[in-house]
Amino acid sequence: MTAHGSILELQVSPHLHTKVNVSSIMLHVVYSIVPVCLFGVYQFGWSALALIVTTTLSCLLTERVVCWAAGKPSTLGDCSALITGLLLALTLPPGLPLWMGAVGGVVSIALGKALFGGIGFNLFNPALVGRAFLQAAFPVAITTWTPAGAPQRFTSFVPSTFAWPFSRPASVDAWIAAAGVDGFTGATPLSLQKFSHIGTDIGDLFLGTTAGSIGETSALLILVCGIFLIWQGLMDWRIPTAVLGTAFITSLAFYVLNPGIYPSPAFMMFSGGLMLGAIFMATDMVGSPVTPLGVWIYGAVIGLVTVVIRLKGGLPDGVMYAILLGNALTPLIDQWTQPRIFGQRKKQHV
C-alpha cells in the first residue's frame, strides 16, 4: 500500500509484528518434548527410539496425504504433526510393535485432526485419539511393559518391536528375564498398586526409573520442561496447576479416609501419565477452554476424573480418558464462562 517516495505513509493496524507464529510456537513445544523423548530412549533403549521415529513418520506422512487428498496446501511446516507423533510415542509402552505405532499415527492425524478440519479445529487432542484407538484395538499389546534400564537395551531390541504388520507380537518374557531386573513382573507402578497393593518408592517415581510408557516415567523432567514452556509463555499455567491440584486434593481426601487401601497423594502425583498428561496433553491450545475461569473448571474436571478412574475404575490409569472428556466439555465450558462485557447487564438466566 505504501507508495515509495511519498512524504506521508498511511497504514492500517496492526503496526507492530512479532516473530511468533504457529510454527515458532510448535517448534518451542518440540524443543520441550525432546528431552523427555531422550530420557525415554535412555531408559528403554533402541526399541523406544524406533517407536518414536515410527509414530512421528507415520503422523507426518498421514498429514501430507490428507492435505493432498483434501486439495489443501501442505501443513507439514507448522510442526503440529511432528508434536502429535512425538506425544503419541511418549504415551505408548516401549515394546509396542512398530506397526501398531504406525496405525496409531494414522488414526491420530486422520481421525483425530484431519476429519475435524486440521490444525485449530480438532475437538480432541490428536495424540490421545490415536492412543485411545490403540488401547481399544490392541488391549494386550498396549499393556505389555518392559523394565526401565534393562542392561541389554542398547544391544538388542525388545522382541515384540519388529512384529510383522497384523501379526501377534512375540513374547517379551525371555527379554525381560534376560534383563535380570529383580522382581519385575511386567507391571507399572500403578497396576502394581491397583492389582497387587505393592507400593513403589516415591523417589524412583519422581526421577523416572520405573516401568511405564516411554515418556511418562520421570515427573521431574516433565516438570522442568513444563516450566520452560510456561516461561516461554506457550502454556497456560492454570491448566497443569488445576489438574495436579485437583488430583492432589481428591487423592488426599481418599487417603485420609482410608490410608490402608488408597495410595498416598505423592504416589498419585508422580505415577502414571498424570504429569505428562497435565503438562503436555491437557494444555493443547485447541482442545482447552479460552476463558480463565473455564480453564480452572477444565483442569479440575480432568484431575478429578483421573483420580476417580484410578481409584474406583477398572483401569490402572485414567488420564487419557479424563483429558478426552475434558476436551469434549471444552465448548460447553467456554459457553458457560463467557465474561460479562463492560456495561452489559447481568444475565438473570442462562
Added chain:
Amino acid sequence: MTATGMSESIWPVYTRGLWRENPVFVMQLGMCPTLAVSNSVINSLSMGLATLAVLVASSALVSLMRNVIPKQVRIATYIVIIATFVTVVDYALQAISLDIHKALGAFIQLIVVNCIILGRAEAFASKNSVVRAITDAAGMGLGFTFALICLGAVRELLGNGSLLGFDVFGPQFEPWAIMILPPGGFFVLGAWLLVFAWFKERSARTAARKEPSHAG
C-alpha cells in the same frame, strides 16, 4: 410415484434400493441394526435376510390392502402387519439356527421398528401394485443386506481375522478388538460412507462432463 400400471419398466424400481437409493449408504436409514449386529458376516447376512423377508411380506400385504386401510389409522395398521411378520421370522429363525437367534438377540424383534420397512410401506407399497411393491421391497431388502455384509466383512476380517468363520490370516494374526466392539461399527460405517460418497461424486462429475449442455 402414484400407481401408473405395469407399462412402466419395473427394473429401475428394483435396482434403486440396491445402489442409487441404498437404504444404508445413501438414505442412512436403519442405522440401529446396521451398527449393532454387523460384527460378523454371518450375523450381517442373517439380519439382512430376516429384514428382507419381513420387508417383502409386509410390503406385499400393505399393497394388497392399500384400498381397504383407512388413511387415519394407516401407520398403526402397517405396524401391526410388520409385527406379525417379525413374529413369524423370529420363530422361523429360532427353528433354523438357535445360535444365530441368540447372537442377534433383541434386534430380531426390533426389526418391527426398522424405519426402512415402515418407510417403504408408507412411501411405496401403499401407493403401488403388489408386483411393484414386492420388487421395490426386494431391492431395498437386498440393498440393506449388501450394506450389512459390507460392514460385517470388514469388521470380522479385522476384528477376528476370519471371513464367514473361516480363518483368513492364520493363527499369528493379532485381532483388532475395537472392530468387533461398538466403536468399530461407527468407524467402518464412516469409512464405507466415505467410499460411497466418493463414488457418487465421481459419477456425478463424469455425467456432468459427458453432457455439459443437458439441462436436467
